[in-house]
Amino acid sequence: MKRPKPVKPANRLSSTPPPPSRHSPSLSRASSRTIKISLQSTSPPARLKTRKALAPHFSAPPGEANKNLPSLNGFLASPDFEWTPLNVERSELSLPLTLLTGQTFRWKQTGPSQFTGVVKSHLFSLKQLDNDVGYFLHFSRTNSLVAEKALIDYLNLKISTKEMWAGFVEADSRFAALAPHVAGIRVLRQDPLECLFQFICSSNNNIGRITKMVDHLSSFGSPLGSVGGFDFYEFPSLEELAHVSEERLRNAGFGYRARYIAGTVKALLSKPGGGVEWLSSLRKLELQEATASLCTLPGIGPKVAACVALFSLDQNQAVPVDTHVWQIATRYFLPELEGAKLTSKLCQRVSEAFVSKFGKYAGWAQTVLFVSELPMQQALLPSDLYCKKKSPQRKSSHKKAEG
Known part of the structure; x- marks a missing residue:
């Protein structure tokens, strides 16, 4: 099926912004940012062919500000960008009902019916259109084809x-x-490692506070850019998380979850073949065996194990x-x-x-x-x-x- 021609937004991206902050603030109420998000926008969705969508302000990661072509350091999209349609009907994907309701805590609303988040090492904005979803790739450490494949996999569009x-x-x-x-x-x-640590943060918690914790944890990864006033990071690797002490997390407001995060990082690093490979291997197991394996990690009980299994392990x-x-x-x-x-x-x-x-x-x-x-x-x-x-x-x- 031939895709309709995407629409170019009216405004342009900033080409010389300041680099985003490497670390986010602590989770204290005084320093946290209050964000109001509605599940269904009252603004009419943009028409794919006839209406122009407003692009969020974008800041490139350090060292990439004026690079508009693919390079060894990554691919930075041109300022003259387009919404690329995914050819998925609204009945198959509602962005606010999927991205903001407790499956993941890494997406931000950056405009009417528009959401920005990270998929692996790719920074995307997604837009709910009339009866489709459009995407724009702000930055990728590989290339646009790899990024689109990762997005389709993340959204589980094969089902x-x-x-x-x-x-x-x-x-x-x-x-x-x-x-x-x-x-x-x-x-x-989702990526199993990212999903696992998000739901460790979810224990006895609420969506707003979980989001602040996940934002803080994500800030230990590599910066990908800023969109709409929000800084975005690639989720940190186990090796990067290993440098984050339990005390540092406690001081940031994680409470008893700090011990579980530090303990799980250590447990995964000790797995033969590596923790990432071990988590991915759970996709091949039966549900009961997969959740039982997850429950061997510090702080993981049946509910968190079931969440990780459902939202990242094909269970x-x-x-x-x-x-x-x-x-x-x-x-x-x-x-x-x-x-x-x-x-x-x-x-x-x-x-x-x-x-x-x-x-x-x-x-x-x-x-x-x-x-x-x-x-x-x-x-x-x-x-x-x-x-x-x-x-x-x-x-x-x-x-x-x-x-």
């Missing part, structure tokens, strides 16, 4: 949700009612169970368990209930139902679908690896 969702709608009345209002939610295929039937998912399960699938205390045994029962109802892509169905329960999304649902029960607190007074 179509059309038939999958049709099966979910047939299997569950609640899903059928929600489907028209949450179309485009999909499960990402599409993995169902992370926390208090939110527990409420969903007891409200719609297992009402006889309402009021019971959530235990490891009951977590397993909830997972089995999801798999029994939704099959091999149960993790995708759980993700849709989870996102539908988020306060920002609930406010956009029709009143008959809005759950008025009080949302459970993510925080816990027990400083332990809950999962």
